[in-house]
Amino acid sequence: MTSENYRTVKGDAGMVMSPTGSSTQGSPLTPSTSKPIQELPDELIQAGWAKCWSKRENRPYYFNRFTNQSLWEMPVLGQHDVISDPLGLNAAPASGEGAGDGSLGNGQRKRGPSEEASQGGPNSFKRPKVEIPVTPTTPTIPISPNTPGAKPWNSSSEDKQGQATTPVVYWDLDVQTNAVIKERTTFDYLPPHPEIELQRAQLTTKLRQHYHELCSQREGIEPPRESFNRWLLERKVVDKGVDPLLPSECDPVISPSMFREVMNDIPIRLSRIKYKEEARKLLFKYAEAAKKMIDSRNATPDSRKVVKWNVEDTMNWLRRDHSASKEDYMDRLDHLRKQCGPHVTAVAKDSVEGICSKIYHISTEYVRRIRQAHLNLLKECNITAESPEVQDRLVYCYPVRLSIPSPPQPRVELHFENDIACLRYKGEMVKVNRGHFNKLELLYRYSCIDDPRFEKFLSRVWCLIKRYQVMFGSGVNEGTGLQGALPVPVFEALNKQFGVSFECFASPLNCYFKQFCSAFPDIDGFFGSRGPFLSFSPVSGSFEANPPFCEELMDAMVMHFEELLERSSEPLSFIIFVPEWRDPPTPALTRMEASRFRRHQMTVPAFEHEYRSGSQHICKREEMYYKAIHGTAVLFLQNDAGFAKWEPTTERIQELLVAYKISGRTLSSPGDCFATNYLLLLLPLPSDKTC
Numbered sequence: 001m002t003s004e005n006y007r008t009v010k011g012d013a014g015m016v017m018s019p020t021g022s023s024t025q026g027s028p029l030t031p032s033t034s035k036p037i038q039e040l041p042d043e044l045i046q047a048g049w050a051k052c053w054s055k056r057e058n059r060p061y062y063f064n065r066f067t068n069q070s071l072w073e074m075p076v077l078g079q080h081d082v083i084s085d086p087l088g089l090n091a092a093p094a095s096g097e098g099a100g101d102g103s104l105g106n107g108q109r110k111r112g113p114s115e116e117a118s119q120g121g122p123n124s125f126k127r128p129k130v131e132i133p134v135t136p137t138t139p140t141i142p143i144s145p146n147t148p149g150a151k152p153w154n155s156s157s158e159d160k161q162g163q164a165t166t167p168v169v170y171w172d173l174d175v176q177t178n179a180v181i182k183e184r185t186t187f188d189y190l191p192p193h194p195e196i197e198l199q200r201a202q203l204t205t206k207l208r209q210h211y212h213e214l215c216s217q218r219e220g221i222e223p224p225r226e227s228f229n230r231w232l233l234e235r236k237v238v239d240k241g242v243d244p245l246l247p248s249e250c251d252p253v254i255s256p257s258m259f260r261e262v263m264n265d266i267p268i269r270l271s272r273i274k275y276k277e278e279a280r281k282l283l284f285k286y287a288e289a290a291k292k293m294i295d296s297r298n299a300t301p302d303s304r305k306v307v308k309w310n311v312e313d314t315m316n317w318l319r320r321d322h323s324a325s326k327e328d329y330m331d332r333l334d335h336l337r338k339q340c341g342p343h344v345t346a347v348a349k350d351s352v353e354g355i356c357s358k359i360y361h362i363s364t365e366y367v368r369r370i371r372q373a374h375l376n377l378l379k380e381c382n383i384t385a386e387s388p389e390v391q392d393r394l395v396y397c398y399p400v401r402l403s404i405p406s407p408p409q410p411r412v413e414l415h416f417e418n419d420i421a422c423l424r425y426k427g428e429m430v431k432v433n434r435g436h437f438n439k440l441e442l443l444y445r446y447s448c449i450d451d452p453r454f455e456k457f458l459s460r461v462w463c464l465i466k467r468y469q470v471m472f473g474s475g476v477n478e479g480t481g482l483q484g485a486l487p488v489p490v491f492e493a494l495n496k497q498f499g500v501s502f503e504c505f506a507s508p509l510n511c512y513f514k515q516f517c518s519a520f521p522d523i524d525g526f527f528g529s530r531g532p533f534l535s536f537s538p539v540s541g542s543f544e545a546n547p548p549f550c551e552e553l554m555d556a557m558v559m560h561f562e563e564l565l566e567r568s569s570e571p572l573s574f575i576i577f578v579p580e581w582r583d584p585p586t587p588a589l590t591r592m593e594a595s596r597f598r599r600h601q602m603t604v605p606a607f608e609h610e611y612r613s614g615s616q617h618i619c620k621r622e623e624m625y626y627k628a629i630h631g632t633a634v635l636f637l638q639n640d641a642g643f644a645k646w647e648p649t650t651e652r653i654q655e656l657l658v659a660y661k662i663s664g665r666t667l668s669s670p671g672d673c674f675a676t677n678y679l680l681l682l683l684p685l686p687s688d689k690t691c
């Protein structure tokens with residue numbers, strides 16, 4: 001089966017650069033916008049109307065940028081106000097062709113022959129062609145959110161009549177990249193398919209259930225919140241397996257992240273304490289649980305003696321001291337944990353390691369099943385890998401290209417419920433708001449080169465959303481802390497002051513720029529991803545990094561930064577945003593502070609800045625931002641050339657801090673417990689930190 005899927009950029013002469021970093025065949029092509037030809041009265045122009053040209057129908061049409069309404073005939077002011085008269089009951093009869101057609105209601109646009117024709121392909125949702133006014137000197141370009149006259153992929157007069165306000169845009173896809181890389185070969189990931197993605201989702205959900213059962217049966221605890229999600233992230237740092245989500249080839253087999261988090265909840269999970277009585281109960285429960293664990297496990301005589309003596313001493317103190325304060329109870333709990341913690345850890349070690357090992361081996365078996373089903377599907381379609389030639393040259397970064405062409409895609413149904421796009425495959429529905437659905441269309445238009453007619457668009461969107469939905473988990477607000485993003489004003493300041501045009505950790509759903517690295521190159525590449533950051537090696541450019549709060553991932557990130565800065569003599573700059581956790585500091589933060597490439601460091605205080613929710617593609621607008629309950633450390637790692645070009649001067653830093661001011665629209669953090677729990681798990685087991 002032949003396909004033009006995923007060619008390299010060898011045809012893009014404008015992107016080629018010399019090994020020194022200078023352009024050899026011209027500057028990169030910059031998308032531009034063209035203005036509609038205005039031949040309307042001032043009253044209509046002020047009402048949002050513009051006259052545009054339809055290349056499909058070879059005739060002019062009229063488009064309202066406020067309501068996204070389209071008409072073939074010149075609108076009459078007051079003819080159809082979709083706000084006060086959504087059904088057009090008071091509209092005046094349209095003149096000309098529209099009025100003469102009795103089958104058309106007032107204000108309806110007349111469909112052209114090409115619109116009435118049925119469109120082929122399994123995903124039968126009709127994608128209106130983007131129509132931009134074209135002149136002999138105006139190139140046809142991909143549209144951006146602020147391209148005048150561009151009609152959204154899913155817009156129609158029927159869909160948009162109920163919308164009177166322009167949606168808020170949380171991205172800027174017009175920013176061109178300054179990230180330069182060596183041209184790289186195609187990736188050998190298997191192309192996504194809804195059937196395989198559905199199987200992966202079902203098996204991942206089953207794996208979560210196994211984890212829950214093991215924690216409950218072996219240790220009598222609930223799985224620590226977000227621990228499975230962080231396990232996926234930590235495993236992918238060392239995984240050499242073939243599945244984009246589930247680990248299958250890791251060394252060591254025992255996950256340090258999962259072991260640490262489960263062990264931290266043994267013998268009981270510590271919770272955030274507000275009142276004295278809660279502190280007293282927590283101390284009593286911990287003492288009772290520690291004694292019970294030592295009695296029921298194969299502990300050494302010395303361990304039994306130490307734990308029992310400390311528990312009895314604590315119980316006696318609780319009986320005789322009824323005037324203790326909350327701080328007294330917490331100090332006593334800290335003392336008990338320090339005395340009993342090592343012995344409790346020793347008796348639980350084998351059991352917790354068994355949980356980690358069991359989950360890993362089940363995951364390995366699931367990966368084998370998924371891989372076999374995927375290969376069988378490709379074999380049935382007679383699809384083989386393609387290996388295009390790669391030249392030894394420097395180019396501006398470009399999206400991931402796969403060496404294996406995509407198989408035919410099944411039908412995915414799309415419908416809209418108010419402002420939510422609902423995509424269904426075999427009864428499994430995923431949802432995304434209309435604004436982010438349009439964003440995915442723009443990213444797809446910019447990045448995908450094997451599907452010019454958008455015949456595979458819906459199935460790939462379904463796979464994309466399903467993948468992130470499965471990674472997030474099904475709990476309330478689960479996963480949102482792992483996908484939180486910086487506020488839009490901060491991105492604007494980073495781009496304006498420091499030339500940032502690239503995100504090191506993002507996704508098609510939460511990215512601000514159209515160039516970014518993400519977790520899943522097999523599906524994200526169709527929407528602009530440059531692949532996982534740990535396998536991305538830029539030679540020059542200015543980058544923003546706001547990694548998920550996974551200790552192993554952040555540590556690997558810093559090592560990768562230093563290797564890149566050490567190798568390159570071209571301007572290279574990384575601006576990193578990590579939690580300001582000092583008790584104790586994370587290894588990644590300690591390493592960056594000691595790095596010779598550190599040029600500047602600042603801290604944004606807790607509760608004085610905000611993040612965008614990781615579920616921004618589906619949450620309500622009023623839930624888009626939340627306050628950070630911890631400080632954020634901002635560090636600048638730059639080589640000499642990067643420092644000379646993007647020096648963090650006092651003026652630039654001040655502009656960045658101004659952009660960080662709270663806008664007054666934030667909510668309390670959905671990750672309150674997530675952030676505090678994670679801080680707790682970073683601490684040594686005997687500690688005074690409670691959640």
